[in-house]
Amino acid sequence: MLRQPGGTLASTHLTHLRHVDLAVPEHDRQLAFYTDIWGLTRTVGDTGISFLAAQGSPEQFVVRLRKAPEKRLDLLAFGIAAREDVDALAERLAADEVRLVSEPDVLSTPGGGYGFRFFDVDGRTVEVSSNVTPREHRRIEAAESIPVRLSHVVLNSPDIAVTTAWYQQHLGFRLTDTMHSPQDGDLMHFLRINPQHHSLAFSKGPHTSLHHASFELRGLDEYLRASGRAIRSGATKLWGPGRHKAGDNAFTYFLDPHGNTVEYTTEMEQVDEDTWHPHIYDASQADVTDQWGTANPWDEQVAKESINDPDHGCFIAPPL
Incomplete structure (x- = not known):
C-alpha cells in the first residue's frame, strides 16, 4: 500500500x-x-x-x-x-x-x-x-503491421491537477513526467501503474473528452508500415510520424470515422522505479514534441482535433 x-x-x-x-x-x-x-x-x-x-x-x-x-x-x-x-x-x-x-x-x-x-x-x-480469462494470442512477426496491444489512453480534462491528484489518491497512479508551457502552465501529466512510462495521461482542455487512444506496434519498421497503410487508405493523418521526448515513443496520429484520435506507437520508455525522477518538459521546445523533426508542426488544427467533442456521457453510466 x-x-x-x-x-x-x-x-x-x-x-x-x-x-x-x-x-x-x-x-x-x-x-x-x-x-x-x-x-x-x-x-x-x-x-x-x-x-x-x-x-x-x-x-x-x-x-x-x-x-x-x-x-x-x-x-x-x-x-x-x-x-x-x-x-x-x-x-x-x-x-x-x-x-x-x-x-x-x-x-x-x-x-x-x-x-x-x-x-x-x-x-x-x-x-x-x-481473473479475466486470458485470450489465446500469438507473437507478432517481423514486418507484420498490426497492433500488439493497447498502449495507453490520454484524456482531456479542464483541471488536470485535480484529475491527476484524484487518480494518484484513489487508484495509486504515479506521476512520471509533466509537459509544461511557459505561458499556459502544465499541459499534460503522464501517469503510470507499471514500468511503462505511461498507461494514462491527462491533457489540459476546455472540456472532458477523449484525447487519443494509442496502440503499440512490434517495432519501428512495423510502426511505419502501419502508418503507411493508414495513409494509403485515405484515413485523415493528424500528426506524425515523429518521436516524443516524454516517453521516447514514436507517434503517428489519425482520426477515426467519428473524429476520435487514434495513435500508432512503439518503443515506449520503461521506468526504473528506484531511480526515476519526474521531468518537466518545455512544450515550446520543438524537440520535446518531436525529437526527430519529421512530424508536421503542432498547429491549431491538430490541437482542435485533439480536444475532440465534449463528452456528454459524464456521470451517465453506459447501458452495457
Missing part, C-alpha cells in the same frame, strides 16, 4: 490498461475502420456491438464499439491483481464517497472475470477487474 497526498491509502495493485470502450452513431463504419485499416480483430459481436482484440495481446478485447445516438467514451478498464483487491478497492472508494456504478460481481463481457465500475472525478466510467 502507498500513502498518497491527503493521507488516503491507495492500492498499488492496478496492473495494466485493459480496454477502451467507445460509443458511436455509425457502428458498422467504425468497425470497418478498426478492423480493415487499423488492424484489430473482431472476436465477438452482435448487432450494434463489437469486441475487438489485438492479436499480440492476452486481453479478450482492447476496444469495444457500441452503437449509440451520439459518440462518447463509454468506459476505461484496468486490471488489478486479485479478486480480494477488487473488493478492497470498491470498499475503500465507497468509504471515500466515490460514486460506484456497480458493486463487485462476475463480469458478463468476454473472458468473464470479477470487477466493478465507478465514476472518476470528471464523471468518466472506470472499470477495474481481475
Whole structure:
C-alpha cells in the first residue's frame, strides 16, 4: 500500500490498461475502420456491438464499439491483481464517497472475470477487474503491421491537477513526467501503474473528452508500415510520424470515422522505479514534441482535433 497526498491509502495493485470502450452513431463504419485499416480483430459481436482484440495481446478485447445516438467514451478498464483487491478497492472508494456504478460481481463481457465500475472525478466510467480469462494470442512477426496491444489512453480534462491528484489518491497512479508551457502552465501529466512510462495521461482542455487512444506496434519498421497503410487508405493523418521526448515513443496520429484520435506507437520508455525522477518538459521546445523533426508542426488544427467533442456521457453510466 502507498500513502498518497491527503493521507488516503491507495492500492498499488492496478496492473495494466485493459480496454477502451467507445460509443458511436455509425457502428458498422467504425468497425470497418478498426478492423480493415487499423488492424484489430473482431472476436465477438452482435448487432450494434463489437469486441475487438489485438492479436499480440492476452486481453479478450482492447476496444469495444457500441452503437449509440451520439459518440462518447463509454468506459476505461484496468486490471488489478486479485479478486480480494477488487473488493478492497470498491470498499475503500465507497468509504471515500466515490460514486460506484456497480458493486463487485462476475463480469458478463468476454473472458468473464470479477470487477466493478465507478465514476472518476470528471464523471468518466472506470472499470477495474481481475481473473479475466486470458485470450489465446500469438507473437507478432517481423514486418507484420498490426497492433500488439493497447498502449495507453490520454484524456482531456479542464483541471488536470485535480484529475491527476484524484487518480494518484484513489487508484495509486504515479506521476512520471509533466509537459509544461511557459505561458499556459502544465499541459499534460503522464501517469503510470507499471514500468511503462505511461498507461494514462491527462491533457489540459476546455472540456472532458477523449484525447487519443494509442496502440503499440512490434517495432519501428512495423510502426511505419502501419502508418503507411493508414495513409494509403485515405484515413485523415493528424500528426506524425515523429518521436516524443516524454516517453521516447514514436507517434503517428489519425482520426477515426467519428473524429476520435487514434495513435500508432512503439518503443515506449520503461521506468526504473528506484531511480526515476519526474521531468518537466518545455512544450515550446520543438524537440520535446518531436525529437526527430519529421512530424508536421503542432498547429491549431491538430490541437482542435485533439480536444475532440465534449463528452456528454459524464456521470451517465453506459447501458452495457
